[in-house]
Amino acid sequence: MAATYxxxxxxxxxxxxxxxxxxxxxxxxxxxxxxxxxPAVIEGADLARLATQLREAPEPGTTPSSARNRLTGIVTNVVRDGVMAQVEIQAGPFRLVSLMSREAADELGLVVGVRAVATVKATQVSVDVP
Structure with a gap:
């Protein structure tokens, strides 16, 4: 049975x-x-087609990458200490947290309100179905 939404x-x-x-x-x-x-319903295949079309191209000026999991968002929090920084990005409904050197965060100018692209590269991705 085909999914509808x-x-x-x-x-x-x-x-x-x-x-x-x-x-x-x-x-x-x-x-x-x-x-x-x-109520109106949308076929899952049609929704998937549109979702694929809506994928954003990489931001102008970003470095090309083999990683395809790129989430554009806004920096919502940055916590720096002497060596490390914890950076939170809200990308649509997704909250991403990255740990990096303080030097890297400073060089990138990561402060609350800055637009950023989180690139996720993983060897394993778990998928759940609601």
């Missing part, structure tokens, strides 16, 4: 507002249909 579910998965998804549906960018007289 209501407008609010699709919006949450894409990280946009319900109104944005409705505009995309009304404008023909995202197909939706109604089963019976119920």
């Amino acid at each position: 209501r407008i609010a579910e699709a919006a949450a998965l894409l990280g946009v507002s319900d109104d944005t998804v409705r505009r995309w549906v009304d404008g023909g960018r995202l197909p939706a249909h109604r089963d019976g007289g119920g």
Whole structure:
């Protein structure tokens, strides 16, 4: 059975507002249909296609990388001590925390409010299904 999503579910998965998804549906960018007289639903395959199209290209001026897991966000907290820095980035609904040298954080100019791209490179990724 193919997965379908209501407008609010699709919006949450894409990280946009319900109104944005409705505009995309009304404008023909995202197909939706109604089963019976119920709410509009979006086929999972159509949602996946749009999600792929919405992937952001790397920020201009960033160094090319083999890592594909790049999350653009805003720095929300930086804690520095003598040697290390803990940097928190909010990228959509995701909170990422990075530990780095204080020198690296200073050279990158990482302070609260700065736009940053977190690149995640891992040898293992766990996937759960709700």
